[in-house]
Amino acid sequence: MALRKHQSQTYITRPSSPEQPHIKKPAKQIKKILTKGERILFIGVLSIVTILALMVIQSQTAVRATTTDISRIETQIDQTSKENTDLSIQVSELSTYERIWKKAEELGLKLNEQNVKVVPGQ
Numbered sequence: 001m002a003l004r005k006h007q008s009q010t011y012i013t014r015p016s017s018p019e020q021p022h023i024k025k026p027a028k029q030i031k032k033i034l035t036k037g038e039r040i041l042f043i044g045v046l047s048i049v050t051i052l053a054l055m056v057i058q059s060q061t062a063v064r065a066t067t068t069d070i071s072r073i074e075t076q077i078d079q080t081s082k083e084n085t086d087l088s089i090q091v092s093e094l095s096t097y098e099r100i101w102k103k104a105e106e107l108g109l110k111l112n113e114q115n116v117k118v119v120p121g122q
Helices: 002-008 036-094 097-106
Strands: none
Touching: none
């Protein structure tokens, strides 16, 4: 019977890899969102986008300045053309034959056909 007791006893077996309480578990490694290469690429792309945005802003500023200059020059052209129109009207009024004849008489000039000389054409 003693043998039977021995055979009926069950043994508790330990797991194959025993836990060691004296060894601290390493802290959970926090997985980085971006790797070093991805960060470099991200910074590079961000730099390129920033540079392109600045170039667009600069070109828009240049376009706006040019547009302002064009409008200012157009106003000057309009004013000059109005002045030219006024002056051409004055010239046409002042260069009538009657007015020229009156001025010539006031200055003492007389019409003498013997003093007229014909110059051959060019």
